[in-house]
Amino acid sequence: MNIYKAIFLSSLGKKYIMGVTGLALFGFVIGHMLGNLQIFLGPEKINAYGALLKSMPKLLWMARLGLLACVGLHLWAAIQLVRQNRKARPSAYKVVDHSGSSFASRTMIWSGLIVLAFIIFHLFDFTITPEYTGKDSEGRHDIFRMVVLGFSNPLSAGWYIFANALLCFHLSHGVKSLFQSLGLSSGKWRGWFNTLAISVAWLVFVGNASIPVAVLLGFGKEALK
Amino acid sequence: MMKLDSNIPSGPLASKWERHKFDLKLVNPANKRKFEIIVVGSGLAGASAAATLAELGYKVSCFCYQDSPRRAHSIAAQGGINAAKNYQNDGDSVHRLFYDTIKGGDFRAREANVHRLAEVSRNIIDQCVAQGVPFAREYSGYLANRSFGGAQVSRTFYARGQTGQQLLLGAYQALSRQISLGNVRMFPRTELQDLVLVDGHAKGVVMRNLVNGEISSHAGDAVILATGGYSPVFYLSTNAVGCNVTAAWRAHKRGAAFANPCYTQIHPTCIPVSGDHQSKLTLMSESLRNDGRVWVPGKKDDSRRPGEVPESERDYFLERKYPSFGNLAPRDIASRAAKEVCDDGRGVGPGGLGVFLDFADSINRLGEGAVRERYGNLFDMYQRITGENAYTQPMRIFPAPHYTMGGLWVDYNLMSSIPGLFVLGEANFSDHGANRLGASALMQGLADGYFVIPYTIGHYFASHSQKRPSVSHDAFKGVEAEVHAKIEKLLSVKGKRTTRSMHWELGRLVWEKCGMARHKEGLEEAIQRIPELREAFWNEVSVPGGANELNVSLEQASRVADFMEFGELLCRDALKREESCGGHFRTEHQTEDGEALRNDRDFSHVSAWEYQGKDSPPKMHKESLHYEEVKMTQRSYK
Amino acid sequence: MNLTLKVWRQRDAQDEGHFVTYPAHDISEDMSFLEMLDVVNEGLITKGEEPIAFDSDCREGICGTCSLVINGRAHGGQRATTACQLHMRHFSDGQTITIEPWRARPFPVVRDLIVDRGAFDRVIQSGGYISASTGGTPDANTLPVGKPTADMAMDAAQCIGCGACVAACKNASAMLFVAAKVSHLGMLPQGAVEKDARVLSMVRAMDEEGFGNCTVTGACEAVCPKEIGLDFISRLNRDYLSAVAKSTC
Structure with a gap:
């Protein structure tokens, strides 16, 4: 059995790719959120965290490339699978009753694509071509100020909150199904994984959305003065 | 002139089969691939035969009318399969299974065939387990058994309430393997139209492709029919709506003797009829009688709800009449007892055509969980159909046509009176006599397919030199033309009545006159009315659509046309057999307390009918039954 | 009860197929869904029209032949129930029921509601x-x-x-x-x-x-x-x- 064929050319193999890359991306989402939440500890902590990351360029780039590969594979497998699925049902039902399945599970490709668009936007917004490049008193990139400035615009904050809602919607189904795809979800574990997926989805949403919401409510205003 | 030679081997009963296997001629392994075998039907008998013959090296073509061989009606058998394994250490043996089957068949089966069946029963279980059939297990990991009607030992192997399904899937998987290896060519959605004889030997079939209507000929060195029984002659039965007598009937018209058609089995535990719209009756496994008690109110027209009838006013009629077998009395006896109490005006449910099957005692004794574990799927099915919960109120059951012991006559080698035509499973008459015991149909179907035909068909090939003809042979052309003409004739009637309504009428007539109880006048009336009905059918039936397309109306009409002819033979056989035995109960012949009264002096024979043409009545031949081992007794389950 | 059926009709695999509306009168709640279709077909045959082709055999939920999507649910959406065991007591008078075949590329329609599995x-x-x-x-x-x-x-x-x-x-x-x-x-x-x-x-x-x-x-x-x-x-x-x-x- 050719492993390339067994993984890259079979439907089950592509689901493993989705699962493994999904797991990695999910890990990143958690780490990213924990890092960002340091903003609530004040400008010193978050700016130092930014500087720390920048101080390890090799590691940073390895992580970035790794994540990029994950996104690429996740996207590639998703497109392949969706095409296979579309082909498998050439004519649609006139009446469709979805009572057996969740909305999130049926819209993974859409929530995923919108989140992808958001990620690209987000990268340009805060990493590749940030509008604000000011330094803090210690000469580090003033991330705190950049975030507060950015989220002071209600439109921008709203878009972040919306995109995070979709991301978590995606995770609520993705996390549990990655365990299914990897063959780990059976018996009592199924219930555990379902609970885990819903809980972490909410956690990530609350964590990530708390930053723009806090800024809109006035957090960090003083620092800008 | 038809000659019926049963070819029963000589020697002591217990060693006949062993001896016969040695006496049978063999086909050299390298030569087997030169023989082509046509198998019609893919149920337990057909699929097991097709797979096994292909494993031996023969080239097999297998046909079924369903869209997949996995859907043959064997799949619906619920309760189990008997085997003389004696795993329970309760006194079972090959001889006991043999004796129970002979006695259960009311001494109207061939001893030698039944003994062979009991012998190979053990191999069947081994084979099925090796195929992955998930039989029920004890906590030890060893196979579990349950008891069944007509036996006092536990010898029934089962897979929940879906034993037939699991055994069929085992055979289907074996067949699938041979298909993938190229040894079997499978033709789903095809239906037999006729049998083709060349020089008196069965050498092919003419089939109709049910998707596009194409008529095609297939030649073989031998033809095997494993096409099931004829219960739908009653219209309502527990059979699938597609089950039919067509293959057997058309073979009969080509010269195969039809044996004992009057031996029909009415199953005691079916869900009662709810209205005229009904297309079939649903069976509840007989295994339910292990834990359910059958009763009716003691007085007539009792309209109280079952729970309101006190214990003292209930008549547990099976336990009362048959104290030693009780609720596990054999099917024919249990069915007739139910009919009696209903005729007496004590039936329950709509129309008074039903009796209670009550699980209250078992639920009290074992707990609802244990009952659910054993019969959960049956209780669910009952609720789906009736809307009633059998955990809280008794089930209502009534007898329904279920299985036909009669069928094409075969000799010990399972060959019909046409050389080269073999008949397996329910389609033949051989093993169950006048009544079949529960869990024996699966046993017989698989015995025939896995362990009998593979030996006996080789003997036929080795003993005859007839070459397989080409399909361009005139015999095929002639039969094809007849098939086309018959289809055209059905399509051109263009009457006003539906096939279904006429089938319903036939079924009702046969059920009333030749059902659970029969008598001379009724049978004579039916023999007179069926030809009238048949004539009406050919003048009034409406078959829309064309011949060269998927046409369900045409399929049905073609099958019902054969039932219209077969029904008459059924009644003629019932009229001729002036005794009561097993599933055949003539009201003129009963004991003082209403039990079947056999007449061994005059009727200890197989009635094999020979077709004599459209306008002459069929001719009956007798094959005498000789009992070397068993002493015929009055069958008693008291 | 009386019902309106919207049924997928398709002559063969090549035909495009379309929905046809049929009334179903005097349906008893004790009928199975397929028996209800039998009744409609009886009416069609009596009028000389071609009946609706659908697959069924054992009609007791075990052979797996019946294959109808009923109002968007395969087998009609009752728990653990095939279309042949679905009874009309689950429908109400005046209801419109849409009946379609299994739809999947590997299961091409053979005719009307019959597919090739x-x-x-x-x-x-x-x-x-x-x-x-x-x-x-x-x-x-x-x-x-x-x-x-x-x-x-x-x-x-x-x-x-x-x-x-x-x-x-x-x-x-x-x-x-x-x-x-x-x-x-x-x-x-x-x-x-x-x-x-x-x-x-x-x-x-x-x-x-x-x-x-x-x-x-x-x-x-x-x-x-x-x-x-x-x-x-x-x-x-x-x-x-x-x-x-x-x-x-």
Whole structure:
């Protein structure tokens, strides 16, 4: 059995790719959120965290490339699978009753694509071509100020909150199904994984959305003065 | 002139089969691939035969009318399969299974065939387990058994309430393997139209492709029919709506003797009829009688709800009449007892055509969980159909046509009176006599397919030199033309009545006159009315659509046309057999307390009918039954 | 009760197909759904029209022949019930019912509501068996099989091959069907010998037939007449992964 064929050319193999890359991306989402939440500890902590990351360029780039590969594979497998699925049902039902399945599970490709668009936007917004490049008193990139400035615009904050809602919607189904795809979800574990997926989805949403919401409510205003 | 030679081997009963296997001629392994075998039907008998013959090296073509061989009606058998394994250490043996089957068949089966069946029963279980059939297990990991009607030992192997399904899937998987290896060519959605004889030997079939209507000929060195029984002659039965007598009937018209058609089995535990719209009756496994008690109110027209009838006013009629077998009395006896109490005006449910099957005692004794574990799927099915919960109120059951012991006559080698035509499973008459015991149909179907035909068909090939003809042979052309003409004739009637309504009428007539109880006048009336009905059918039936397309109306009409002819033979056989035995109960012949009264002096024979043409009545031949081992007794389950 | 039926009619595989509306009068609530269709067909035949073609055989929920999507649900959406055992008491007077065939590329429509499920047979032929030829097998009690294992194998083996899982899945995936057979045979000691080869071959056959893949929506499990669950799909994923790993190492 050719492993390339067994993984890259079979439907089950592509689901493993989705699962493994999904797991990695999910890990990143958690780490990213924990890092960002340091903003609530004040400008010193978050700016130092930014500087720390920048101080390890090799590691940073390895992580970035790794994540990029994950996104690429996740996207590639998703497109392949969706095409296979579309082909498998050439004519649609006139009446469709979805009572057996969740909305999130049926819209993974859409929530995923919108989140992808958001990620690209987000990268340009805060990493590749940030509008604000000011330094803090210690000469580090003033991330705190950049975030507060950015989220002071209600439109921008709203878009972040919306995109995070979709991301978590995606995770609520993705996390549990990655365990299914990897063959780990059976018996009592199924219930555990379902609970885990819903809980972490909410956690990530609350964590990530708390930053723009806090800024809109006035957090960090003083620092800008 | 038809000659019926049963070819029963000589020697002591217990060693006949062993001896016969040695006496049978063999086909050299390298030569087997030169023989082509046509198998019609893919149920337990057909699929097991097709797979096994292909494993031996023969080239097999297998046909079924369903869209997949996995859907043959064997799949619906619920309760189990008997085997003389004696795993329970309760006194079972090959001889006991043999004796129970002979006695259960009311001494109207061939001893030698039944003994062979009991012998190979053990191999069947081994084979099925090796195929992955998930039989029920004890906590030890060893196979579990349950008891069944007509036996006092536990010898029934089962897979929940879906034993037939699991055994069929085992055979289907074996067949699938041979298909993938190229040894079997499978033709789903095809239906037999006729049998083709060349020089008196069965050498092919003419089939109709049910998707596009194409008529095609297939030649073989031998033809095997494993096409099931004829219960739908009653219209309502527990059979699938597609089950039919067509293959057997058309073979009969080509010269195969039809044996004992009057031996029909009415199953005691079916869900009662709810209205005229009904297309079939649903069976509840007989295994339910292990834990359910059958009763009716003691007085007539009792309209109280079952729970309101006190214990003292209930008549547990099976336990009362048959104290030693009780609720596990054999099917024919249990069915007739139910009919009696209903005729007496004590039936329950709509129309008074039903009796209670009550699980209250078992639920009290074992707990609802244990009952659910054993019969959960049956209780669910009952609720789906009736809307009633059998955990809280008794089930209502009534007898329904279920299985036909009669069928094409075969000799010990399972060959019909046409050389080269073999008949397996329910389609033949051989093993169950006048009544079949529960869990024996699966046993017989698989015995025939896995362990009998593979030996006996080789003997036929080795003993005859007839070459397989080409399909361009005139015999095929002639039969094809007849098939086309018959289809055209059905399509051109263009009457006003539906096939279904006429089938319903036939079924009702046969059920009333030749059902659970029969008598001379009724049978004579039916023999007179069926030809009238048949004539009406050919003048009034409406078959829309064309011949060269998927046409369900045409399929049905073609099958019902054969039932219209077969029904008459059924009644003629019932009229001729002036005794009561097993599933055949003539009201003129009963004991003082209403039990079947056999007449061994005059009727200890197989009635094999020979077709004599459209306008002459069929001719009956007798094959005498000789009992070397068993002493015929009055069958008693008291 | 009286009903309005919107039924998919299609002459053959080439025809485009369309919906036709039929009234259904005097329907009793004790009828099964298929008996209701029988009644409508009786009316059509009496008028000399061609009846609605639909598949059915045993009519007791075990042969897996019937295959109707009723108001958007395969088999009509009653728990653990095939269309043939669905009774009209679940519908109400005046209701409009839309009836469609299974829709999936591997299940082409043959006529009206009848589809060709030969793809399932081919998937089984690719390895859904234990290669035990007749004869020569050991006594049935030679290998004990733990009751929990036997019970779970039976849970999977109950599959009736109706294809409702494919019909209900938004991806027309056959994962539940394949998983049931792979699990049934793979769990038993008799089937363990060919376990890896079986799963690799059946998954390949499934893909080649053009079924979609699993998005874990659970729609299959919700309509399965035998209530075969997603756990078996997880087991299939695990068995395949393990077979790939073993064949590579």
